[in-house]
Amino acid sequence: MSVPDCLTCGACCTNPHENRAEGFRDWVEIDPRDVILRRRVAKTLVVYNQAGEPHLRLDGDRCAALRGQVGRRVSCSIYEIRPRACQRVEPGSDRCRQYRREHDLE
Numbered sequence: 001m002s003v004p005d006c007l008t009c010g011a012c013c014t015n016p017h018e019n020r021a022e023g024f025r026d027w028v029e030i031d032p033r034d035v036i037l038r039r040r041v042a043k044t045l046v047v048y049n050q051a052g053e054p055h056l057r058l059d060g061d062r063c064a065a066l067r068g069q070v071g072r073r074v075s076c077s078i079y080e081i082r083p084r085a086c087q088r089v090e091p092g093s094d095r096c097r098q099y100r101r102e103h104d105l106e
Contacts (some may be wrong), residue, residue: 010074
């Protein structure tokens, strides 16, 4: 099993089918210690839910920080300061493979 190339995938940067089916949009939670909250970009990429918890903004069903086309060529505009939740998805992990299957990339 080869490790997926994140620069040609981006599936993990989309709101999973199970969340969309339930109307769940508070998807990538941001830890209060995450660097992004202290940067100017937070004004455009961070939203707060009704409980006051910060999350990455979605653009449709994908992270607003994702650039490019999923499954073709992508990049993260906040890669160096991405939240801990994003850092936990490792290339080739079970979660990575699940996201890839949802986009027919496996």
